[in-house]
Amino acid sequence: MSEIEKVQLAQDTGFLLARTSGLIVRVTNAYLARHDLRARHFSVLSYVCDLDGASQRQIAAFLGLDPSPVVALIDTLEAQGLVERLPHPNDRRARLVAPTPAGKVLREQAKQDVRAAREQFLSDLSPQERELLLDMLRRLAFTDDETANRREP
Template sequence: MNIPEGRPPERLRALPSRLTNHAALTANRIVDQAFAQAQVRRYHYALLAALEEYGPASQAALGRRTGIDRSDMVATVNDLAGRALVERAPDPEDRRRNIVTITAEGRRRLAELDRLLARAQDEFLAPLPPADRERLVDLLTRLADHHGAPSGRRSPEPG
């Protein structure tokens, strides 16, 4: 029997969970490499995207929206504030809480990161024609919506 080296057994090759995991690992690698070129991480993008879409928010609210843990949130906000991409100010209603706001520079940087991420998505989906890409996104969205977010820690977006 002439079996290609490194080929897993057919019963493994046909498992949707295994295929999804393999695809996710590949997608994450491609996205991480793209973000590394821009000297950002997923947390940076997720935080900027949440602020741009939903407006100013407390660090706790941002953590819930993005899946970023509290300790990682502080470091991420500090990093983005140091780059002048976000501003942090005490909440006038509760001085113990900070409100984070995206800056004009943060919006400009987010637009650059959107373009970078779009290229990474194209690289990941390269073997699929546009109709298959749309179908894949539809199927993955339905699976994610059906199963909901896992309890506890989530991976930060994007994937």
């Protein structure tokens, strides 16, 4: 019996998801380093590019993060000239985080490296397994409020 088979933690879905997440983030960070980005920065940049702007609250909710680390991520992207904070058109108290033209260009360049990182990381899976994994993860990650409430203790 191998060590992996002996260790109960290696049979735990939560542990395996967390470990897998950490591994793919490390690979992705290595690919994104040439752009002076990390996976979380790319996620914020990509999200605001897709929506052509979003509030910090929207960004935090989509990424599943507390708002305070999101502020730091946005600060870094803003300092690099990749996003800007603008007045929110519908809420005077909120700011809209929008991509700059340089941010849109960098996002397109970085997308290629994110794809390469994913290809490297998932190379042991067949195309059908990759699609199944993506579908299952999407269903788990993006649930409606009723389903999400049933998952909390």
